[in-house]
Amino acid sequence: xxxxxxxxxxxxxxxxxxxxxxxxxxxxxxxxxxxxxxxxxxxxxxxxxxxxxxxxxxxxxxxxxxxxxxxxxxxxxxxxxxxxxxxxxxxxxxxxxxxxxxxxxxxxxxxxxxxxxxxxxxxxxxxxxxxxxxxxxxxxxxxxxxxxxxxxxxxxxxxxxxxxxxxxxxxxxxxxxxxxxxxxxxxxxxxxxxxxxxxxxxxxxxxxxxxxxxxxxxxxxxxxxxxxxxxx
Amino acid sequence: xxxxxxxxxxxxxxxxxxxxxxxxxxxxxxxxxxxxxxxxxxxxxxxxxxxxxxxxxxxxxxxxxxxxxxxxxxxxxxxxxxxxxxxxxxxxxxxxxxxxxxxxxxxxxxxxxxxxxxxxxxxxxxxxxxxxxxxxxxxxxxxxxxxxxxxxxxxxxxxxxxxxxxxxxxxxxxxxxxxxxxxxxxxxxxxxxxxxxxxxxxxxxxxxxxxxxxxxxxxxxxxx
Numbered sequence: 001x002x003x004x005x006x007x008x009x010x011x012x013x014x015x016x017x018x019x020x021x022x023x024x025x026x027x028x029x030x031x032x033x034x035x036x037x038x039x040x041x042x043x044x045x046x047x048x049x050x051x052x053x054x055x056x057x058x059x060x061x062x063x064x065x066x067x068x069x070x071x072x073x074x075x076x077x078x079x080x081x082x083x084x085x086x087x088x089x090x091x092x093x094x095x096x097x098x099x100x101x102x103x104x105x106x107x108x109x110x111x112x113x114x115x116x117x118x119x120x121x122x123x124x125x126x127x128x129x130x131x132x133x134x135x136x137x138x139x140x141x142x143x144x145x146x147x148x149x150x151x152x153x154x155x156x157x158x159x160x161x162x163x164x165x166x167x168x169x170x171x172x173x174x175x176x177x178x179x180x181x182x183x184x185x186x187x188x189x190x191x192x193x194x195x196x197x198x199x200x201x202x203x204x205x206x207x208x209x210x211x212x213x214x215x216x217x218x219x220x221x222x223x224x225x226x227x228x229x230x231x232x
Numbered sequence: 233x234x235x236x237x238x239x240x241x242x243x244x245x246x247x248x249x250x251x252x253x254x255x256x257x258x259x260x261x262x263x264x265x266x267x268x269x270x271x272x273x274x275x276x277x278x279x280x281x282x283x284x285x286x287x288x289x290x291x292x293x294x295x296x297x298x299x300x301x302x303x304x305x306x307x308x309x310x311x312x313x314x315x316x317x318x319x320x321x322x323x324x325x326x327x328x329x330x331x332x333x334x335x336x337x338x339x340x341x342x343x344x345x346x347x348x349x350x351x352x353x354x355x356x357x358x359x360x361x362x363x364x365x366x367x368x369x370x371x372x373x374x375x376x377x378x379x380x381x382x383x384x385x386x387x388x389x390x391x392x393x394x395x396x397x398x399x400x401x402x403x404x405x406x407x408x409x410x411x412x413x414x415x416x417x418x419x420x421x422x423x424x425x426x427x428x429x430x431x432x433x434x435x436x437x438x439x440x441x442x443x444x445x446x447x448x449x450x451x452x453x454x455x456x
Contacts, residue, residue: 009305016312020319027326034330042333058333153341156274157429 043088050136050146051110051117069119071109077101079227092123092132105224115139120225122149124217127209129153131162135171135218141229144186147171149214159210170201176222183226185219188212240366248370252378254449259382260442261452264350269383270434271342276399278338279387280380285328285339287376289320289346290355291369297360298368304361313356314347321346351379386437394428 002008041061048056048064056064074085077100087106095103108119116139123132133149148168154160161167174186175198184199188211193200203211239245258264268286272278293316297304304312325343328336336343346352355375360368391397396404396417405416407424427433446452 003303003305004307009308012303012305013308013312016315020315024319024322027323031326031330035326035333038329038333157426 046148046150047108047110047119047121047134049148050119050134051112052146053112068110068112069108070111073107073109073228074104075107075225075228077103077105077224077227079225079229079231081228092121093130096123100224103224105221107225107228110136117145118225118229120221122217122221124213124220126151126154126162126213127159127207128155131210131213131217133162133214133217135222137176142175142177144171144174144176147218151210154210155207157206158204159207161204161207162210162214167201167204174198174201183219183223185215185222187215187219245367245370248367249374249377252371252374253381254445255452257378257382257445258351258354258375259379259438260445262351262354263442264354265379266435266438268342268345268349269386269438270431271345272339273383273387273390273434273437274394274429275338275391275397276384276387278335279383281328281332281335282339282342283376283380283383285324285343286346286349286351286379287373288324289317289349290352290376290379291372292320293317293352294355294360294368294372295365297356298363298365301361309361310353310357313353317352317356318347351375382438382441385441386434389437390428390433393425394433396424 038058041058044061044065045056045058048054048061048068051068053064053068072087074082074087074090076082082104085104087104087108090104090106092106106121108121110117110119118137118139118141120135120137121132122135123130125131129152131149131151131154133147135147136145137143138145146168149162151160151162154162170193171186176183176185178184178199187200188203189197189200190203190208190211192202252258256262259266259269265286268282272282293313296316297313321344324346325336328339328343355371359371363371388398392403396402396407402416404422405418406414407418408414411419411421
């Protein structure tokens with residue numbers, strides 16, 4: 001057969017594409033369960049990390065998660081619990097695109113050493129792409145006990161510093177309500193927060209837009225949980 | 233063809249392995265694949281994983297293309313090569329996500345960018361299309377190793393000088409908040425060079441490597 005004919009070219013292309021597509025589809029489906037377990041375990045590790053349960057290996061994540069997390073609630077915007085939705089399965093990436101009224105807000109209630117913690121998942125925008133994380137509040141639903149952040153494509157050394165310990169550790173002990181119980185959230189302050197500021201943390205030098213993204217994300221996400229916090 | 237009679241490791245075949253390590257190194261002589269050399273050499277571990285991934289992709293794509301080289305229609309050969317390289321890269325990406333999740337997170341987008349690594353396509357066009365599978369295999373090993381060599385070298389410099397570690401282990405001592413609590417070099421007031429963590433330093437490190445290599449290996453210097 002003439003190798004330069006159109007027919008040969010078409011047949012060759014069709015055959016090779018079919019073989020490769022089949023091969024890739026096969027690997028993708030057979031590896032999918034393993035990959036999903038990894039993603040799920042990482043999510044559990046991140047949630048536990050906010051209440052100080054670190055050093056949990058990926059294999060043990062599920063056991064530890066079930067030990068500490070007592071309740072997983074899907075809240076409506078008015079603070080009511082939607083019992084029909086599985087909170088853990090809510091993907092914030094798609095959820096935040098919906099109207100406030102139609103969104104379900106996942107809340108994890110944890111218990112550690114007899115104390116109750118409220119863990120709120122976060123999702124927002126950094127400079128280049130999405131940023132997300134978890135923030136844990138103490139039983140007073142005001143004091144932050146821990147936070148962690150991750151990002152998709154922030155600049156290494158600048159915006160990507162939100163994943164570092166020094167940045168995340170600053171959130172410990174900060175408060176989201178002022179003295180008269182009004183919601184003020186926590187803000188990353190450019191040039192550094194004043195000492196004693198219970199609502200401010202140091203922003204990242206050179207990562208202003210990412211830092212602002214973190215502030216905005218925390219205040220936007222937490223604001224939806226206030227009705228629930230008030231009633232419970 | 234004379235290929236069948238040739239010894240597996242004839243002088244010519246050995247050159248396929250050793251040339252890319254020095255005289256014809258894909259990074260320092262041909263200056264290909266620079267993008268990933270800049271991006272993932274901040275630490276040694278991702279650099280090593282990236283090297284292994286590229287090694288696998290170069291070898292596998294070289295062998296596959298070489299096996300079907302007489303069947304590929306000339307007009308769509310680049311597309312066919314791209315197809316093979318892309319599927320191998322997706323394969324690597326999927327396997328990493330399933331079995332080495334942390335590493336795959338660290339390499340993130342750069343695994344996908346192996347597709348655009350000029351070394352891979354370059355070897356297919358320049359070598360695999362015209363040579364048998366065994367030679368192509370050796371050529372793949374040689375070029376993958378040449379790439380890995382430079383990548384690891386750059387990563388050693390950057391991680392050691394930039395964060396005082398290798399593979400995440402503190403080599404130069406521990407840096408605590410105060411001088412008194414620090415150990416090793418840090419107790420003498422040594423500071424890490426934050427510059428080394430930024431991408432431009434990878435380019436400068438590669439430049440220095442090229443300089444040193446050419447001053448040792450005079451035949452690489454262009455004649456004018």
